[in-house]
Amino acid sequence: MTVLLGHQRQIYAFIATLLPHQIELDDVYQQTCLVLWQKRDQFDPSRPFLPWAYAFARNEVFNHVRREGRGPCLSNELLERIAMAREESDSTASARRAALEECVKKLPKSHRELVEMRYASEISLKDLAATASTTAAALTMRLQRVRHALMQCVEQALAGGGRA
């Protein structure tokens, strides 16, 4: 259990890459953790945990897509490629996350509040936009700019040897 608790965030981020929509992301993450817990006896502690966990996460993503019975946004083949690319870049992911933490702190107040509102709630973007008397498209564009700024900040931090 301890090893699972220590890697929850990585597992969550991995699933988010394949299923970015908030509600299904949370559902699949929860189900993945449950499966990992149920299969914990099968884990070989002499081997790295995350690749083992990612395999279950990937299965749960595809199970979810199949259960939902709707056409996924991206094809299964592409999702497999993305999963592989994401897994291979896992060593850089932790550095990215650390840099991102610093970058979030540097965001202008209004940007930070926008991101907070978007990610702290379970409310759809459309409803958030209605709250703010704007359109979902306008809100998406504002979020897009903030995310872009964060990505740039992260890349600059990585290029500068970790200084965000």
Add this chain to the structure above:
Amino acid sequence: MSDRRPRPERTIQPLAAIPAVESELFTLINRFCDATETQADCSRLESLLTDPAMPDAIDVYCAAMEVHGSLRWRWRTCQAGFQPIGQQRQPAPSELVRAGSAAHTWPTKQALPRPAIPGKKQAASPIRRESLTDRLLVWFNGLDRPVALAVVLQSVVTAAAIVLAVIGQIWQTNETAQPAVACGSIIGIKNAFWLSTDQPLQIGDPVVARKRLELAAGLVEIACDSGATVVLEGPARFEFLSEKTASLLRGRLTVTVSEASPEQQPADSVAGPRFTIQTSSAVVHDLGTRFGVEVDAVGKTHVHVFDGLIECVGRGLGNAPVARLAAGQGATVDQRGAVLRLAEPRPEPFAQTLSSVAEIRWDESRAVTVYRDSLVGAEPLAGTVSSSRGGSGDSPWTAPAANWRLTNAGLEATSPGSASLPFVPQSGRVYRLALEMTVTQGENDWAAVGFSGPADQGSSILDCAWMLQRHSTDLDPNAIFLGSDRKSLRYSAGDRTTGRRTLVIFLDTTRPRWTVTFEADGRRLKTNLVPTAARIASVALACNGSAKVLFSSFSLSFMESRHGSRN
């Protein structure tokens, strides 16, 4: 299937290039993040990600999704900073405070009092509220589209609930410096697998406001400080917003609201909700006693009423539809807030009760005796001490002077009243109170044993944590009742046994909320919380009405927590 071509081992490298903010690739990725993509967007995104001319597209996608996933993780699980769950700060017992009793739909200053933390400068609530308003205004003012008056009016009316939800969520993200507000305690657990805590919650642990419970599997029963009981069934995501309001994000629960005692219930309180469950599409107000709510995978809310009455309000745009549902009725509220009454409601999925028993590991060889009294003798009990009969304890019994007499078979009690010994429990221990009794007469009248307040020999009521045994089951099919106080939390053990019984109560003071676990003839029956208002000052025996009782083998002992606590 997939292209599993090997890739070189990577070091920490920045992306070769981040596409422009308004590039097509970045725009499509962002729409995907915000669930606003169309099927055409999906097709185009797929083609860009697989375009040989854009070899870095997948890396850009992964980096963007890393930001998206990390931001979501940051605010879904933590109230400050990128803390993994295992490093989340747990509230110290001393920080747990009780919320006010007023019911509110969303957290407000009144519902969530902010007591001062010693040595810590703290902003007053009015300032806090202004700050939230300011933040919203800053955000609104920063939006770059002019808005027509009609749109504003419509949005204000239709999205009021959403504004409150957002405020509630913002509030949630700013609570790191605030003490956690206890809204209830765990009283039952069955096969629970938690994701939201580094240490599995146990019976007696507090549940605090605005801390999400993420239950992947199993059942958990929570006694709310408002008097309601919630049985949560995993997989589920749930959190208290206040003492009387909770949010169910996903999964299934059953709420039971106890009948309030006359002194707890104001005369004009008949129409007011006593407990409210909010979901993304509905608000369910309890106007009766027992109902179930489920939020399914697509965000629909399903409601079923077992007893009493509820009011179900859709959280859709436009005039909020309202349905009052009575016992046996059910409804589904879709994602838009439309309420549909069900012709054939299905109560089966809901787990309505969870009679849990805490694991108590009692080791008699390590127990320290406080009192031990065979109750065998030949004089009135009042004023005698256990040690004079070869037992332990030098405190004299307080007991009725007449009709409570020691005999060779035990203590005969033939009139209503109680006998008690002084006792004040200490934290960090498990106490065991044991007694043998036979109710020889009294029909539906009873004898009791338990922890009580100051000695009151004239009263047969034990008012902290007790269990009683009836003479017969003629009038009531349950011979034994268990309780944590005389007004509420009474629990029928479904036990029809009469005659000679060995009754035991374990009082566990090792956790923030004290619990009592009841045992009859070696069988553990139920664990209850001790009411926070209870002031235990004695251990006592009692009988009421026309009951005639033979008591024997009385004892009280304890173990320190390292011996007696549960796993």
